[in-house]
Structures are given as structure tokens and as C-alpha cells.
Amino acid sequence: MKISSARFATSAADYRDSPQTEMPEFAFIGRSNVGKSSLLNMLCNKKALARVSQKPGHTRLINFFVVNESWCLVDLPGYGYAKAPKAERNRFNDFVADYLEHRDNLTHVFVLIDCRHEPQKIDVDFVTWLVECEIPFSLVFTKSDKNKPGRIKTNRDLFLEALTEYVDGEPPSFITSSKNNDGRPELLRAIGTMID
Numbered sequence: 001m002k003i004s005s006a007r008f009a010t011s012a013a014d015y016r017d018s019p020q021t022e023m024p025e026f027a028f029i030g031r032s033n034v035g036k037s038s039l040l041n042m043l044c045n046k047k048a049l050a051r052v053s054q055k056p057g058h059t060r061l062i063n064f065f066v067v068n069e070s071w072c073l074v075d076l077p078g079y080g081y082a083k084a085p086k087a088e089r090n091r092f093n094d095f096v097a098d099y100l101e102h103r104d105n106l107t108h109v110f111v112l113i114d115c116r117h118e119p120q121k122i123d124v125d126f127v128t129w130l131v132e133c134e135i136p137f138s139l140v141f142t143k144s145d146k147n148k149p150g151r152i153k154t155n156r157d158l159f160l161e162a163l164t165e166y167v168d169g170e171p172p173s174f175i176t177s178s179k180n181n182d183g184r185p186e187l188l189r190a191i192g193t194m195i196d
Ligand SMILES: Nc1nc2c(ncn2[C@@H]2O[C@H](COP(=O)(O)OP(=O)(O)O)[C@@H](O)[C@H]2O)c(=O)[nH]1
Pocket: 030, 031, 032, 033, 034, 035, 036, 037, 038, 039, 051, 052, 053, 054, 056, 057, 059, 078, 142, 143, 144, 145, 146, 176, 177, 178, 179, 180
């Protein structure tokens, strides 16, 4: 799929403020700093579309971007903000949950996971919650330029193994790097098949 245009549409601080549109929507979520904004920029081939932050916990809003004037990318706030109190860390915003559970045009969720780490409980718990809610998702292992291919595959396999208890079959997974565009064609192809 070719990206001919990508533009910021709007931000919402509450699910009810989400824009009214029937365009298919693809949401990106993961821990703060996992590389969500960088991945959106990489996919759209635009450096400053979504804000990339050195500081975790920066994105507190749901940000909507329109691509090719026909579908949307959504940058959701990161869960697991390391500097928040522990009680808050294990919980993600109600409004993100509302969005994921009720947004009619939500087509697919991409869950970003840092490929350098072995499965983290917060990621496994979140994916398990998606399964319970019957929300379709894929796993995206980010920052592949920062780890050896063998280690990345091991971490991915461990994650898939941690899910077998909860998921029938294997969810689709991607390995990406926003530094070297690793995984870009595969992700765009997957999105393309879902909007046809
Ligand atoms: N080496 C490398 N760094 C990355 C990659 N993706 C993001 N980063 C860096 O990780 C930090 C957090 O990225 P950001 O996209 O803001 O993460 P977000 O909080 O999930 O939106 C920034 O310093 C990025 O430059 C990647 O694929 N490779």
C-alpha cells in the first residue's frame, strides 16, 4: 500500500470527544516509550506527524491521524507509566478502555512490545484483556535495531507462549524498527488487507 497523504486530525481527552467518522481505524498502544509515535511516523513516512518524546508518559490524549483520506491511525496513551504510583501503573485510562470497547469503526489494535525484553506482566495482562473483549489485535515487537535477531525471536516466542493459555491459535506478529524501517511493508500490507 502507498501512503499518499497523512495528517493530524484531532486529539480527544475523553472517548466521547472522538471524531465522528466511519473510516476504518487502527489503534496503536503499548507501554510509554515503546515507540508508538515513532512507528506512526515511520509508517506515514513523516518525521513529525506524531510527537516523539524522550520522557515517558507524555501522550495523555488519544490522537487521531487520517491517512490517504480514507483510514485512520490512532495513537493511544501508553499504559504502565513508570513514574506513576503503583496503583495507577497497572491500570490504564478508563477512556482508553471505553474507546477500545465501544468504538464502532475500530478495525484492529496493534499492541507494541519492546523486543529487548522478556514478556512483561503488564503487556500479557493487557493482551489477555483484549482477548476477553474480543478485540482483534496483532503484536508489534519494536526497536529491532537494538537487539540481535535471535534474541528478538526468543522474546517473541516467549510472549506467544505466555498467551497460549488465553488465545486460540497464534496472533499475528511483526518485528519493526522505526530507525531502519524494518517491518514497514509488512505492517502496511496487513492494514491494506483489512481496509479492502
Ligand atoms: N533505536 C530505536 N529507538 C526508537 C525506536 N522507536 C522509538 N525509539 C526511541 O524511543 C523513544 C520513545 O519513542 P516514542 O515514539 O516517543 O514512544 P511512545 O512513548 O511509545 O510514543 C524515543 O527516544 C525514540 O527515538 C526504534 O525503532 N529504534
